[in-house]
Amino acid sequence: MRGAGLTPKIRKIGSLVSKLVTSERAAATVASSPRTGTSPKPRSFDARKAVSWLRVGPRVASLVRRARALRDSGRQLEAAELYEAASKIAPWHVGFKVQCGNMLKDGGRLEDAMEWYQSALTDQPDHADTHLQIGHALKLSGRRSEALASYRRVLVIDPDNPHASWELIQAGEIEEQVRGISAQMTGHGLETMLSLSAEVEAMRRRLSEIAGELPDIASLTAFPASSYRLFRQLYDVPPQPPDPSAAPSEILVVADATGLDAEGLHRLVGSLVGQSLERWRAVLIGVDPALAVAVERLARVDGRLEMRMGASAEADSSPEWAHARQTPAETVVLLARVGALHRHALAWFSAAFAASEADVVTCDEEWILPGESEPTAFEARGRLDPDMLLSENSWGATIALRNETLERLDLSQDGGDASFTRSDLLLSAVRADASIGHVPLPLVSFVGAEDGRETAMRAARAGHRRAVERHLGLSGLSGRIDLAGGSADAALRVRWRPDAGAEKITVIVPTRDNVADCKAFVDSLFAQAARPEKLHCQIIDNGTTVAADLALLEELAEHPRVRVRRDDGAFNWSHVNNLGAEDSDTPLVVFANDDMLMRSAGWDETLRGLLAREDVGAVGAKLLYGDDTVQHAGVLFGWKGSVIHDGLYEPADRAGPSGRWTKTRRASAVTGAFLAMRRADFVRLGGFDARRLPVGYSDIDLCLRVREQGLAVVFTPDVTLYHHESKSRGLDHLDPERAARSRAERTGIEARWGKRLFSEEPTVSPIWIDATLPYRLISFPAPRKALDFIRLTASTDSRMIKSRAPAAAVHDVSG
Incomplete structure (x- = not known):
């Protein structure tokens, strides 16, 4: 009977224990909620822990409820105190430690948060959510490499963790992107997306009048750039959109078949006769007489094909453009040697000239391995950059141009060396101030071994240097530029000479309670300067209070x-x-952050040389994080509708697309962390906008005003610094006022210049998708987007800015 009497009590205790265990799992769910981490895994029943819960459960539950309420009201640090109290009552509960760390992290106390996370790992080393939160804290602290390692650790523990996977994908981790694509294919997710994309694309064709306003369906099926072969198996270059009002122009293709074997010649001829555009003619030169029958048999039935055999060695060695002048046509395409045209290539060239004011048009290229049918590599280009062109012809050897443009170019009569003639043609177009547009699609393909591209680039250097030397002579610039390299063993290096007077430079450095770093920076500036006696530093102390810093x-x-x-x-x-700037009286000024170190010897002479050019208005430098990854190589527009630093997190020695991170080139903007200008230009433009843009976007705004005046904003890797970003100011997003101020500044600059301007980047092909960091994911742009890019690249900077800025934009700036 006594045992029977105890049964209800035992059941009651068992019920209470069950509720407490459920409560514990619920608390773990909070610690691992989608807002902060992974889904919890079921735990085995621990009788001793359950008994402990009997003693402390009600007190802990009350603390957790109050902590959640404080968290939801934005009082994270007070919530942290309650989670800390709960952890002391239930020290075995890892979730309370993680939540305490989360609250401290959200409250800006990152170091304290890390201590709680480490304590949680001591209790449970393989707790996935703890590693995830450590990754988030490290990312906020700017310790990116360590953060990525933490996210990778999460995936070792929990391979299906979506939060860690997404962080790695956003960080541009190629392996995780490929893994994601593979998982989609295994789970039939890709087939579903492709089917949906096909249906939507069909609808877009039926509704062509609004296709330009629809979202880009291609972004739904973006591929890692390393999976280009798989991407091309699934997607082909789209046809150009029809324009009923524009009759296709007749195009003359001049193709140099010198050195082609039978297979290469058949591939070339097949790419011509297979064009979707019918109004074309082709002249083939340099065909091996033993293979001429391959052309002759088709020329009998297709009058558009012509094979031109020279009567002498001199005629055979004349440049392709000379043959084009012998056969007038509205448009001329000079095809790269050993290249073949995509079936829509001529249609796209015709559409480019019809849709824009371009005088010259370039395109992207792709490469196919011998014996393969699908391309495995590609080169996606942006607008032709005259500064990059001096270093290397990164726009290929297939060039389309209007016949009237060809007639007015001052071209060399030398032939034979295709690398020389193509570089000479593009440089001649620059001298003639021709408008050069770019089709952001691979219209030309090559067959060759994996190292064929590198071999061809090296072989082209000598011819390119000859073309640059001719260009400098005709432009009157021979005495202003020093050239080095330009051979198979060394890339061509271009250095603008400073004026003989060696103008003085003032470096303006604001600082606050960070004078140790500031002093190290100033010391590095003088140590690395070629003319330290011409260098001055203006330190603006914005309220330093620390005694050691004041000393x-x-x-x-x-x-x-x-x-x-x-x-x-x-x-x-x-x-x-x-x-x-007001206090300085030197011809040149540099605006610089205090948390940097100069790496480049002779940096001052580099700036003097670039700013001696009348066409340059501002110069920015290459900035690196302490782990030798890129923090800034110029500023890109159009990335998720905003701006982002070019080359972000890439290894310091990586060249980037078309070598953009290792060449002096023109940029949409450069960061104010290191920005050099002529003081007279800075004063004339009104300086930085201290009223509406007190902290953020003021450097972007100034660069836009520079470009609006027809001056170039130039990025140079020849001035490189280490930059410990935001070390002295802290992190804006952890301070409510700073975050609100940043949003207001963003609204202000968009009102001044228009949102559209910040959604377009002429130097980057739209094949790159902005779902993650730049240059990671690819998808062919919609045809109308490709046409928009052609128009964009064919426009000058000042005209592009003025056409996109609101009519009422007024640049009223004040110090």
């Missing part, structure tokens, strides 16, 4: 070419830099 400022002020100015007002980056 260092006094030490800095003793330097004969360093001046320290005190400014105790609220931080206004634009205003502080405007003050520095």
Whole structure:
């Protein structure tokens, strides 16, 4: 009977224990909710822990409820105190430690958060959510490499964790992108997307009048760039959109068949007769007489084909454009040697000239391995850049141009060397101020071994250098540029000479409670300068209070070419830099952050040389993180409708698409962390906008005003610095006021220049999809988007900016 009497009590206790265990799992769910981490895994029943819950459960539940309420009201640090109290009551509960760390992290106390995460790992080393939260904290701290390692650790523990996978994909991790594509294919997700894409594309064709307004379906099926072969198996170059009002122009193709074997010649001829555009003629030169029958048998029935055999060695060696002048046509396409045209190539060239004011048009290319049927590699290009062109012809050897443009170009009569003639043609177009557009699709393909591209690039260097030397002579620039390299063993290096007077430079450096770094930076500037006696530094102390830093400022002020100015007002980056410019009296000024170190010897001479050019208005540098990855190689527009640093997180020695991170080139903007200008231009343009853009986007705004004046904004890798980004100011997104200010500044710059301007980037092909970091994912642009890019690349900077800025834009700036 006594046992029977105890049964209800035992059942009641068992029920309570069950509820407490459920409560524990619910708390674990909070710690691993989709907002912060992974789904919880079922735990085995622990009797001793259940008994402990009997003692502490009600107190812990009350703390957790109050902590959640504080968290939801934005009082993270107070919530952290309650989670800490809960952890002390239930020290075996890892979830409370993780949540305490989360609250501290959200409250900006990253180091304290890391201590709680490490404590949680001590209790449970393979807790996936703890590793995930550590990754988030490391990312916020700017320790990107360690953060990625934490996310990879999560996937070792939990391979299906979507949050860690997405972080790696967003970070541009190629392996994770490929894994994601493979998982989609295994799970039939890709087939579903492709089917849906096909249906939507069919609808777009039926509704062509609104196709330009629809979202780009291609972004739904973007591929890692390393999976180009698989991508091309599934997608082909789209046909150009029909334009009923534009009759297709007749196109003359001049193709140099010198050195082609039977297979290569048949491939070339087949690519011509298979064109979707019918209004074309082709002249083939340099055909091996033993293979001439391959052309003759088709020329009998297709009058568009012509084979031109020279009567002498001199005639055979004349450049292709000379043959084009003998056969007038509205448009001429000079086809790259050993290249073959995509079936829509001529239609796209015709559409490019019909849809834009381009005088010259270039295109992308792709490569096929011998014996393969699908391309395995590609080169996607942007707008032709005259500065990049001096270093290398990165736009290929297939060039289309209007016949009237060909007639007015000052071209060399030398032939034979295709690399010379193509570089000479593009440089002649630059001299003639011709408008050069670009078709962002691979219209030409080559067959060759994997190292064939590199071999061809090396072989082209000598011919390209000859073309550059001719260009400099005709442009009157021979005395202003030094050339080095330009052989199979060394890339061509271009250096603009500074004026003989060696103009003085003032570097303006705002600082606050970070004077140790500032002093190290100033020391590195003088140590690496070629002319340190021509260098001055203007330090703007924006309210330093730390005694040690104040002592260092006094030490800095003793330097004969360093001046320290005190400014105790609220931080206004634009205003502080405007003050520095007002105080300086040197012809050149550099605006620089205090958390950097100069790496490049002779950096001052590089800036003097570039700013001696009348066409250059601003110069930016290559900035690296401490782990030798790129923080800035120019600023890109059009990335998720906003701006992003070019080359972000790439290895410092990686060249990038078309070598853009290793060449001096023109950029949409450069960061104000290191921005050089002529002081007269800075004053004439009104300086930084301290009223509406006190901290963010002021550098972008100034660069746009520079470009609006027809001046170039130039990025150069020949000035490289280490940059510990935001070290002295902290992280904006962890401060509510700063975050609100940043949003207001973004609204302000969009109102001034228009959102459309920030959605377009002429230097980057739209084949690159902006779902993650730049240059990771690819998909062919919709035809109308490709036409828009052709128009964009064919426009000058100043015209493009003025056509996209709101009519009422007024650049009223004030210091």
